[in-house]
Amino acid sequence: MNMNSNSxxxxxxxxxxxxxxxxxxxxxxxxxxEGKLTDHFAVIGLARRPRTNDQFxxxxxxxxxxxxxxxxxxxxxxxxxxxxxxxxxxxxxQVAGFHELRKLADRLDxxxxxxxxxxxxLALAPELFGQVTTHIRExxxxxxxxxxxLVIEKPxxxxxxxxxxxxRQIREVFEENEIYRIDHYLGKEMVxxxxxxxxxxxxxxxxxxxxxxxxxxxxxxxTVGVEDRGGYYDHSGALRDMGQNHMLxxxxxxxxxxxxxxxxxxxxxEKVKVLRSLRAYRTPEEVRSHxxxxxxTEGEMKGTLQKAYRAEDSVNPNSTTETYFAAKVYVDNxxxxxxxxxxxxxxxxxxKTTEVVVEFKxxxxxxxxxxxxxxxxxxxxxxxxxxxxxxMKINAKKPGAEGVIIPVAMDFCxxxxxxxxxxxxxxxxxxDAVRGDSTYFTRWDEVASAWSFIDRxxxxxxxxxxxxxxxxxxxxxxxxxxxxxxRDGFRWWPVNGQxxxxxxxxxxETK
Numbered sequence: 001m002n003m004n005s006n007s008x009x010x011x012x013x014x015x016x017x018x019x020x021x022x023x024x025x026x027x028x029x030x031x032x033x034e035g036k037l038t039d040h041f042a043v044i045g046l047a048r049r050p051r052t053n054d055q056f057x058x059x060x061x062x063x064x065x066x067x068x069x070x071x072x073x074x075x076x077x078x079x080x081x082x083x084x085x086x087x088x089x090x091x092x093x094q095v096a097g098f099h100e101l102r103k104l105a106d107r108l109d110x111x112x113x114x115x116x117x118x119x120x121x122l123a124l125a126p127e128l129f130g131q132v133t134t135h136i137r138e139x140x141x142x143x144x145x146x147x148x149x150l151v152i153e154k155p156x157x158x159x160x161x162x163x164x165x166x167x168r169q170i171r172e173v174f175e176e177n178e179i180y181r182i183d184h185y186l187g188k189e190m191v192x193x194x195x196x197x198x199x200x201x202x203x204x205x206x207x208x209x210x211x212x213x214x215x216x217x218x219x220x221x222x223t224v225g226v227e228d229r230g231g232y233y234d235h236s237g238a239l240r241d242m243g244q245n246h247m248l249x250x251x252x253x254x255x256x257x258x259x260x261x262x263x264x265x266x267x268x269x270e271k272v273k274v275l276r277s278l279r280a281y282r283t284p285e286e287v288r289s290h291x292x293x294x295x296x297t298e299g300e301m302k303g304t305l306q307k308a309y310r311a312e313d314s315v316n317p318n319s320t321t322e323t324y325f326a327a328k329v330y331v332d333n334x335x336x337x338x339x340x341x342x343x344x345x346x347x348x349x350x351x352k353t354t355e356v357v358v359e360f361k362x363x364x365x366x367x368x369x370x371x372x373x374x375x376x377x378x379x380x381x382x383x384x385x386x387x388x389x390x391x392m393k394i395n396a397k398k399p400g401a402e403g404v405i406i407p408v409a410m411d412f413c414x415x416x417x418x419x420x421x422x423x424x425x426x427x428x429x430x431x432d433a434v435r436g437d438s439t440y441f442t443r444w445d446e447v448a449s450a451w452s453f454i455d456r457x458x459x460x461x462x463x464x465x466x467x468x469x470x471x472x473x474x475x476x477x478x479x480x481x482x483x484x485x486x487r488d489g490f491r492w493w494p495v496n497g498q499x500x501x502x503x504x505x506x507x508x509e510t511k
Contacts, residue, residue, distance in 0.1 A: 007040035007114045008146075008434050009105050013092065013132060014123035015045030016059070019153065023184075024123065025060045026068035027426040032081050033070045036431050039080075040115070042108035044101070045087045056087035069424065084112065092124070092132050098139025105141065116146025119434060123153055130169030137173045151180045151433050154245050155236065156442075159458065160451035167444055176444060180433045185246045185354075186253075186440035187425030187432075190384040190414070194253045194356070195267075197382075197390060204380070205258075207360065210339045214377065215488070217342045217357040218250050219495050221349040225296070225306065225473070226323070230314035237321040239293070239461075242345040244454045248275060249442070250356060251341050255331045264439035268446065275449035279330040280456055287460035288467050292480040294324035296348040299472030306348060306473040320465035323347045326481040327457075328488075342485060344492070348473035354384040357493045376407045379493060388422060389413040 010028075012020055031037040045056050060082060064072060072078050088104055090097045109116060120136060122129055129152060142148050150170065157163025170179060185191055198204055207213070220242060226233040233241065252271035259266035281287045297308045310317050324346030331341065358380040379393040391411040398404040414422065432440060461467075469478030476482075476492070485491055 006036065006038050006431075006434055007112075008117040008119045009109055009114055010041065010043045010119050010121060010434075011046060011101070011105065011141075012043060012121045012123060013046045013090075015056070015087070016047040016049055016051070017123055019123045020045070021059070021063045022067050023424065023426040024121070024430070025063040027424060027430050029064045029068050029072075029081065030070055030423065030427050031431055037434075039084075040113050041084055042105075042112050042114065043085045044104060044108065045085065046090045046092075046101070048089065048091060050089050051087045053085075053087050057082045057085055060085055092128055092135065095135045095138050098135045098141060102140045102143075105144075109144065114146070116144035117148075117434075118142075118144055118146065119149045119151060121151045126153075126155055126157070126166065130166055133170050133173040142173070147178075147436070148174070149178050149180060149433060149436070150174045151182060153182050155240060156181055156447050157451065158236075158240065159455050160448060163447055163451050167447075177438070179444075180429075180438060180441040181443075181447065182429055183245045183249050183442050184425040184429065185384075186249060186442075187427075187429040188354075188384055189422050189428075190382055190388045190390070191250065191253060192428075192440065193390070194250075194382060199258045209335045210337055212360055213339055214359045214361045215340045215342060215485075215490055216251075216254055217359065217493060218247060218254075218344070218355075219357075219492075220246060220343075220345040220354045221351055221495065222345075222347045223301065223349060223352045225309065225348050226312050226315065228313070230312045233323075234315045234319055234321050238323055238325050238345055238347070239454060239457060243325060243327075243343070243457075244450050245442070247343045247345060248278075248450045248453065249446075251278075251329060251331070251343070252446075254356060254358075255336055255341070257335070264437060267439055268443045272443070272445050272449060273333075274331055275446060275453070277331050277333045277336075278449075278453050279332050280453060281460070282456075284460035284463055287457050290329075290484075291325060291327040291457055292469060292478055292484055293322035293461060293467065294346065294469040294471045294478040294481070295319075295321065296323050296346075296473045297470045299348070299474040301348065301350070301474040308473075309347075320468050322461075322468065324349075324471060324477045324481075326477065326484055328484055340488060340490075342490070342492075344477065344481060346471075346477050349476060350474055351495055352386060353495045355495045356382040356384065359490070359493065375405065381493075387413070 012024060014020060028037065028043060061072070061078070086104065086108065088101060090101060105118065108114070118141065122132060124132065133150065136142065157166050198208060252274040255274045256270035257273070259270050281290055295309050299306055309315060309323050310319055326342065326344035329341040329343060360378040362377045363375060375395050376393065381391050381393070383389045389412050391409045393407050393409055395405050396408045398406045429440065469480050471478045482492065
């Protein structure tokens with residue numbers, strides 16, 4: 001019997017949904033093609049709608065052809081892979097179906113010599129999480145001789161109270177070390193590279209503190225609107241959809257202390273310390289002075305007129321839900337005291353990108369070269385998505401010129417070296433989950449600390465919508481977001497060569 005840690009019966013709840021089609025099935029195929037998934041596995045697709053195995057396998061093939069990094073290599077290769085996939089129609093509200101699911105899982109376990117390992121992946125609406133986990137236990141699915149793990153998609157709750165309730169429900173069935181809460185940004189190559197660059201290079205760690213860093217900027221911008229998610233988004237908004245998870249997790253990765261060991265819990269301990277050190281906004285006035293919320297209005301993007309958020313399908317025409325927010329955040333510990341972390345995210349912005357910019361303090365004024373030149377600050381930039389790479393901006397003499405200093409870039413372009421075929425976040429996270437590596441999944445105390453911070457902002461916003469700033473689709477957000485930095489003497493730095501300000505530097509040229 002094979003008890004390989006990469007062996008499991010994967011049960012995908014919500015197998016006919018968009019996440020499974022775009023991310024999960026392509027991830028399975030990439031792992032299989034690269035030898036990270038052995039032949040000792042099975043995937044059971046679960047959803048309400050009726051599908052035959054042949055129909056399901058055809059859906060999986062279409063998904064892989066459209067979204068996978070690897071092309072299907074002939075019928076023999078495909079048939080060896082797809083024989084591991086079976087479909088079962090399941091009403092997740094009725095426990096009877098879970099007894100049938102157990103029988104199917106047992107049969108596939110024996111057929112593929114899995115060894116009793118089971119991974120339950122809930123690609124479902126969050127309100128179903130608690131009920132499904134209870135039915136998993138009542139259906140006898142946890143009684144195998146291998147390990148059991150539960151993978152849950154965000155959002156984990158709507159606020160701290162609902163997250164606590166959901167966690168209690170799940171913990172009645174699974175232990176904390178069996179629960180894998182996904183924040184797919186933690187699976188991205190360049191997010192994981194943040195820790196490597198920081199802790200594997202003696203050049204950076206001595207400078208990684210408030211004596212040398214002026215500010216840190218994190219941008220997560222989207223060009224799309226709410227698409228067909230208007231109903232969900234109008235209930236959630238940018239703060240809960242992006243702020244509570246992706247943005248705060250990236251702050252934690254940038255600000256955490258080096259873990260004492262490579263153990264996953266040690267790394268997560270350090271992230272929790274950062275989240276607990278976030279300076280809380282104590283009053284609605286503090287929220288208004290530190291946080292900007294916006295909502296896109298009608299505007300032109302690449303020659304096409306885009307409608308306002310309030311005109312989107314399934315959105316309240318009087319909605320005060322934010323599609324943009326920017327915030328000044330402080331991490332109150334000895335390393336970061338006084339250093340602002342500026343974060344911004346929004347929809348209908350000019351560029352789709354995720355970048356982290358570390359701005360170092362400038363050389364003193366009125367000394368040597370600074371006396372005669374306007375020197376730009378040094379930057380270290382992590383390009384996370386869609387182009388991946390790291391670059392540093394330094395000041396240097398312009399070739400052939402007398403006394404002219406210009407900013408130049410020292411650029412490591414990962415996408416240029418390996419193309420856009422780097423592993424998807426879900427490949428890494430699925431592989432980690434089946435191996436029992438929880439490093440890049442969020443622990444409950446991380447979730448609770450993040451909600452504690454976000455809830456204060458949401459509470460202040462619920463009292464008044466007077467501070468909701470409109471911004472045209474295709475712009476970089478409300479003017480108030482620029483003023484947020486300008487008050488401190490800073491400006492938003494360009495992302496992917498796009499900047500709303502007066503200074504753009506690309507490939508060593510100032511424009």
